[in-house]
Amino acid sequence: MSKYWLGLAVVLSLTVESSPALAHHGWAWTTGKNIELVGQIKTVRLGNPHGVLQVDVGGALWTFEVGQPWRNERAGLKESDLVEGVRVRVIGEPAADPSDKRLKVERLFLGDREYELYPERD
């Protein structure tokens, strides 16, 4: 019987892997501290459950998690603002795992204009 549980645990742990485009729920996976990054948008996927941008930051490909459609809209972002080739500056929390180049955006800048996705966070 212990083999049965061990087998199940192995199967579960092996399959918890990846899809680069899906985003994470909540903030538990971040460092809890803000950093700032600047880069050029490579791919965009907006919409529920989370919006995701792949961004070239000085040659490294980062995944920026932006808001759900209502959050982006509340911040004043339009779908046409976030498209391939656009230069973005973001402030947000990176993944606690440094090998995971992923950041959850709290504030986003296009040129000088600031878009606050999470006004209640620092």
Next chain:
Amino acid sequence: MEWLLNALETTSLAQYLRTSRWGYAAVNATHILGIALLIGAILPLNLRIFGLWPRVPLSTLAIVLVPVAAFGLALASIAGAILFSIRAQEYAALGVLWVKLTLIGLGTIAALALHSSHGMKLEEASRAKLLAHAMVSTTCWIGALLCGRLIAFAGD
């Protein structure tokens, strides 16, 4: 496969839900309601088989809990399929989703097998058969719930 996933993503329902705030929340909540009914019914029934509440007749419990679990499964499956359609290609690439679907399939087959031979009169089944079933059932449904929740936290 690719064609099917693409077709799912381009349905008007999937397109609407991809940008809708409350529509998406409603389907999400329906999925959770289905899971709550399913697990909330299955777990007490399995615990009864494991030996809890020996004074409550097993078939009496089954008459109430089996239809509730079946209804919960139907609700969760329908809402789940709709949620899947919103991001079909990305979800299909997640290993944990396929583990979840396998567990749901096994749990459903186990339930159908038990109730097709004994209906709600579970006392007819041997003790060993009931125990084995309750163990498989508990593993499948709790496992499916865990895999489902992991979808929101996995992703690279």
